[in-house]
Amino acid sequence: MKTYFTDFWEAVKKGDVWTRASLVILGAGYLGRKQYAKGILVTAVQIGFFLFTTLFSMPYMLKLNTLGTIQREESLDLTTLQRTVNQYDNSLLILLGGVIGILVIAAFVLFYIANLKAVYRLQKRCEAGKAIRSFSGECKELFDRRFHITLLTLPSLGVLVVNVIPILFMICIAFTNYDMDHQPPSFLFTWVGLENFRMLFTTTTTITFGYVFVRILFWTLFWAVTATATTYFGGILLAKFINDRRTKLKKMWRTLFVVTIAIPQFVTLLLVGKMFGDYGIVNSICSRIGLTGFLQDVGLVSRGLTYIPFLSKPGWAHAMILLINIWVGVPYQMLIATGILLNIPEDLLESARIDGAGEFQIFWKITMPYMLFITGPSLITSLIANINNFNVIYLLTSDYVTANMSYANSNAREVDLLVTWLFTLTNDYSNYKMASVIGICVFLICAALTLVSFSKMTAKNRVVSSNL
Numbered sequence: 001m002k003t004y005f006t007d008f009w010e011a012v013k014k015g016d017v018w019t020r021a022s023l024v025i026l027g028a029g030y031l032g033r034k035q036y037a038k039g040i041l042v043t044a045v046q047i048g049f050f051l052f053t054t055l056f057s058m059p060y061m062l063k064l065n066t067l068g069t070i071q072r073e074e075s076l077d078l079t080t081l082q083r084t085v086n087q088y089d090n091s092l093l094i095l096l097g098g099v100i101g102i103l104v105i106a107a108f109v110l111f112y113i114a115n116l117k118a119v120y121r122l123q124k125r126c127e128a129g130k131a132i133r134s135f136s137g138e139c140k141e142l143f144d145r146r147f148h149i150t151l152l153t154l155p156s157l158g159v160l161v162v163n164v165i166p167i168l169f170m171i172c173i174a175f176t177n178y179d180m181d182h183q184p185p186s187f188l189f190t191w192v193g194l195e196n197f198r199m200l201f202t203t204t205t206t207i208t209f210g211y212v213f214v215r216i217l218f219w220t221l222f223w224a225v226t227a228t229a230t231t232y233f234g235g236i237l238l239a240k241f242i243n244d245r246r247t248k249l250k251k252m253w254r255t256l257f258v259v260t261i262a263i264p265q266f267v268t269l270l271l272v273g274k275m276f277g278d279y280g281i282v283n284s285i286c287s288r289i290g291l292t293g294f295l296q297d298v299g300l301v302s303r304g305l306t307y308i309p310f311l312s313k314p315g316w317a318h319a320m321i322l323l324i325n326i327w328v329g330v331p332y333q334m335l336i337a338t339g340i341l342l343n344i345p346e347d348l349l350e351s352a353r354i355d356g357a358g359e360f361q362i363f364w365k366i367t368m369p370y371m372l373f374i375t376g377p378s379l380i381t382s383l384i385a386n387i388n389n390f391n392v393i394y395l396l397t398s399d400y401v402t403a404n405m406s407y408a409n410s411n412a413r414e415v416d417l418l419v420t421w422l423f424t425l426t427n428d429y430s431n432y433k434m435a436s437v438i439g440i441c442v443f444l445i446c447a448a449l450t451l452v453s454f455s456k457m458t459a460k461n462r463v464v465s466s467n468l
Contacts, residue, residue: 008113011120022119026112029119033126037135042115049108057101064098067091067176068188092184095176099168103160167443174436180429196437208406209434212421217441219318220417223393224386227325232379234326235333236371239341240363242334254338257331265328269395272324276310277399283307311397314414321415325392340374341367380453384446388419418442 011019018032026046030039063069068089077084125132133141142150175191182189203210242253260268276282286292286308295301301308310320344367352362372379393415402413411429412421418438425435 007117011116015116015120016123019116019119019123022116026115029122033122033132035122035132035135038138045111049104052104053101057097057104060094060097061101063089063094067094067190071188072185088185089188090185091178091182091189095172096169099165099172103165103168170436170439173432174440176433178432179434180431183430196433200434200437200441206409208409211406212410212412213438215414216412216416216418216421219414220387223322223389223417224383226322227329227386227389228379228383230322230326231329231333232382234330236337236367238330238334239337240367243338243341257334260328260331261335266391266395268328269324269392272327273311273396273398276320276324278307278309278312282310312400317397317400317415321392321396324396328392336375336378337371340371344370377454380450383453384450387417387442387446387449389417390419390423393417393420394423
């Protein structure tokens with residue numbers, strides 16, 4: 001970073017008249033050295049930036065400090081008997097336009113510095129008597145030596161538009177009072193600082209976000225670790241069973257489990273959710289065989305119920321979600337594990353057997369380290385994906401209604417993950433400010449787990465690779 005700015009100041013100090021002219025007109029350095037096409041293109045970018053900033057983003061950025069002050073009002077024009085609307089401010093557009101404007105300015109500053117350094121390098125080439133590449137020659141390089149820049153340009157712009165801008169916008173929303181009572185364009189919202197973060201950790205008779213957040217966070221982390229571990233190890237054990245030389249009809253078993261993957265997951269989850277519903281087919285069978293009555297006798301089911309609350313009561317719902325996730329997730333992990341197990345060197349396993357190692361020792365000392373070495377990054381990705389596993393929780397518990405008033409007061413349920421709670425706050429209650437705060441918390445948790453896991457995994461992989 002120090003060298004980056006040092007080169008810029010060197011260009012400012014030692015540049016000739018054309019290089020210094022580029023401080024005002026970006027294309028001057030190229031035009032003065034007869035690179036007319038490049039000079040016109042760079043100058044056009046500069047003009048486009050000033051037009052965009054002046055005509056579009058500047059009016060929004062000037063109002064960023066207040067997010068608007070003029071409320072929308074309708075009035076009746078007595079001469080035309082038509083309703084008219086005043087020139088009101090839209091807080092949402094002000095915030096979005098301001099964020100985009102700041103990003104464009106930041107990008108232009110980087111472009112400005114890079115352009116001056118490029119012009120200075122061009123000056124030094126001329127002073128050294130070296131040939132100057134033509135504009136057409138530089139364009140050809142974009143499909144040859146610098147082809148990586150061409151390939152990465154569109155994906156980088158896509159990441160900026162689809163990921164970076166929405167993330168920054170969401171972070172800004174967390175510091176406002178944007179909720180159901182402050183809905184643009186009818187109403188304005190404004191900055192409230194850290195008030196929403198304070199509310200997330202507050203528990204009173206009227207505000208229960210702190211009580212709910214701690215419990216949902218614990219359930220989210222427990223779910224993510226348990227769901228990842230059960231499907232991962234379940235897939236490995238199932239793959240070991242199917243690929244064992246003593247197992248008969250291997251193709252049949254493998255086909256049965258692969259077929260479950262072919263069915264879209266949301267269809268499976270919706271169907272299973274109905275099957276285990278309060279009046280679904282599973283409860284009908286349990287009632288006929290006497291299982292419901294037995295569970296009532298041992299105290300696991302309330303006597304006031306005529307069904308087993310598989311997906312409608314805390315505890316039962318948590319356990320069933322984990323069990324159903326195993327059913328849905330194990331076949332996919334089985335396929336991954338099968339491909340890896342078949343690539344373990346047979347001579348390595350045979351050597352272990354000759355040395356007297358049992359099946360469990362081979363599995364624990366050779367198979368598992370090899371699996372973790374190969375699937376380590378995928379395992380971390382699965383953990384993060386389960387933290388944000390919206391489908392399983394939402395589709396299985398769409399009919400779940402909480403009886404806990406503290407949860408209800410915060411628009412949450414005992415079975416919610418942070419991501420489903422966030423969805424409910426935005427989709428059903430338009431509480432965008434608290435949803436944004438929760439989104440930031442989810443991001444920090446995922447980022448921390450990813451960094452720690454990858455660092456630990458990398459260190460362990462070095463040891464495993466040296467032993468294999």
